[in-house]
Amino acid sequence: MLAYRHAFHAGNHADVLKHMVLTQVLRYMVDKDKPFRYIDTHAGAGGYLLKGAQAQKKAEYREGINQLWSRPDLPPLTADYVKLVQQFNLQPGEDGQLPVLEKGMTPPLALYPGSPSIARMIMPRSDQMRLFELHPTDARTLAAHFGGSRSVQVINEDGFGGLKGQVPPTPRRAVVLMDPSYELVADYGKVIATLREAVERFAEGVYMLWYPQVSRIEAANLPKRLMALAPKGWLHVRLTVSQPDERGFGLTGSGMFIINPPYTLHQQLAAEMPYLVDALAQFDGASYLIEEQPA
Numbered sequence: 001m002l003a004y005r006h007a008f009h010a011g012n013h014a015d016v017l018k019h020m021v022l023t024q025v026l027r028y029m030v031d032k033d034k035p036f037r038y039i040d041t042h043a044g045a046g047g048y049l050l051k052g053a054q055a056q057k058k059a060e061y062r063e064g065i066n067q068l069w070s071r072p073d074l075p076p077l078t079a080d081y082v083k084l085v086q087q088f089n090l091q092p093g094e095d096g097q098l099p100v101l102e103k104g105m106t107p108p109l110a111l112y113p114g115s116p117s118i119a120r121m122i123m124p125r126s127d128q129m130r131l132f133e134l135h136p137t138d139a140r141t142l143a144a145h146f147g148g149s150r151s152v153q154v155i156n157e158d159g160f161g162g163l164k165g166q167v168p169p170t171p172r173r174a175v176v177l178m179d180p181s182y183e184l185v186a187d188y189g190k191v192i193a194t195l196r197e198a199v200e201r202f203a204e205g206v207y208m209l210w211y212p213q214v215s216r217i218e219a220a221n222l223p224k225r226l227m228a229l230a231p232k233g234w235l236h237v238r239l240t241v242s243q244p245d246e247r248g249f250g251l252t253g254s255g256m257f258i259i260n261p262p263y264t265l266h267q268q269l270a271a272e273m274p275y276l277v278d279a280l281a282q283f284d285g286a287s288y289l290i291e292e293q294p295a
């Protein structure tokens, strides 16, 4: 039974962190000018209407992307990510062409791109994408987003089970994004088991795992368990924006754990995270952490 729908959360602080880091990892991969495969084990719907009923329910984007939308002082990585989201918000004109985003012009924030759409905006069209999404409705929406593209496969199956069939890819270059909903506590164990098997099969792959900062022992222990899976190097970045509610619950922040990160990433994030903390803070104790085991 899948109750989680990403439309309720699109563009929130967790999406900001995840998609900003994803953008930079993919930029690094594209810079090498060799084809690679993007594998998204929990891909979502590909794009979200922020004015739709689901996104409006708690309007989480207001404390996320909305806080960055029109700021003139964005640092480079954040500006790069925000520009992609702005590009996604541009509608084609009568000639079918997208308008050019003039300097200083900001379109209204109406849409938010999911991870596959961000990847597609960065990767060459000919590079392969494999997108797993278990929810049938979101899988259909995702397939409609990428309809007709021969380099993209939308797979309406379990992404944990499906990853081992995708690695190693040919040629042997890939970025894997694993972004479960953690709706079931079993997801924490599945993350570890799935990544362990994938790293054994394809040690040089770049694996990016998102996890929630919530009051659960499984979430708190996850980074330590992931470190043991990454003999060649890892990077862990976490952004805390709020406190738990009065019952001790809530998504207070989130983290990204990257196995085989670009060597440039630590320095780039160190320059950027203080800005994100300041822009997205919901309480005085907002903070970030970056730790790394270099290759």
Ligand SMILES: C[S@@+](CC[C@H](N)C(=O)[O-])C[C@H]1O[C@@H](n2cnc3c(N)ncnc32)[C@H](O)[C@@H]1O
Residues within 6 Å of the ligand: 002, 004, 005, 006, 018, 040, 041, 042, 043, 044, 045, 046, 113, 114, 115, 116, 132, 133, 134, 135, 138, 157, 158, 159, 160, 179, 180, 181
């Ligand atoms: C956090 S959302 C993904 C958001 C997306 N990666 C993005 O950044 O835009 C998690 C998605 O995983 C889907 N899902 C849940 N369990 C799954 C599974 N075992 N395999 C594949 N997809 C799953 C959910 O339906 C949901 O759309």
